[in-house]
Amino acid sequence: MALRIRSEKDLGSGLLYLLLGGAGFAIARDYGLGTAGRMGPGYFPTAISALLLLFGAVTLVRALLVEGPVIGAVNWKGLGLVTLSVCLFGALLSGAGLPAALAVLILVAAMASEKFALGPKAIAAMIALVLFCSIVFVKGLGVPMPLLGSWFAGTIIP
Template sequence: MQEVRVNKTVGAGLVFIAFAIAFAFGALQLDLGTLSQLGPGYFPFAMAMLLLILGVASLVEGLRKPDVSTVMIPWRPIIMIVLALLFFGSTIRGLGLMPTLFLTIFAAAMADKRNTLLSATCLSAVMSVFSWLVFKVGLGAVVPTFGPWLVSY
């Protein structure tokens, strides 16, 4: 856990402005068209400009009344969940449903330090069987239960 002091209104303004610029840049690569025949870029560009104006408004509001508050960043859960997602995304095709899900849930369980290795293992086992039942047996997901990295067909 890390404490960060930020002016939330300024922060929000900056996030919005960044998105506005990125979207405006993307929209300008498209044909804007004419008013009676709008091109694919017109509406996105108009919305990006609106976002820019609103973002600047937020920034100005924040700068006018400096209101700094503390934000706690729970690094452990964030990192563990990011790892879990990356792992799932990159191994699901290779390892298959069961092993991937087991390890993903295990990693996620480690996000909370009150979970022990034992409780995480039990949770992962129960949940991967449950999800296998729901998605594979129940809904007929195409992904194999054990993937090509583990078994050869």
């Protein structure tokens, strides 16, 4: 009995999950695991990698058992804009600060959608998301990201 791939999308997704899960395990193997009560630096990457491997195995089995769609055309514009938005976020974070970098990330990634329209609702949602992320990550969780980057040092707040 020959195996037949019934869903190309599930096959591709499953292989990607397995690849990322295996890479996560390989990277985290040199870190201390710790325990559930006192987690080491390798605990979270190992747990996430295990979940990715599990999802990958389930998705591969699904690709063999359940009929699914074939892989269609690649949305190069969307792929490029989302990738560009993440790269711009990383490049702008220290110089412009978290709110400005997030605004650029959101605007550039949103342009990947065919339904993108910059209206009052979209602007209000972007401002709310930027404020929420700034408060939660910087103030609430203490993640060391600047609210105002080095480009604005001394210009806005002396």
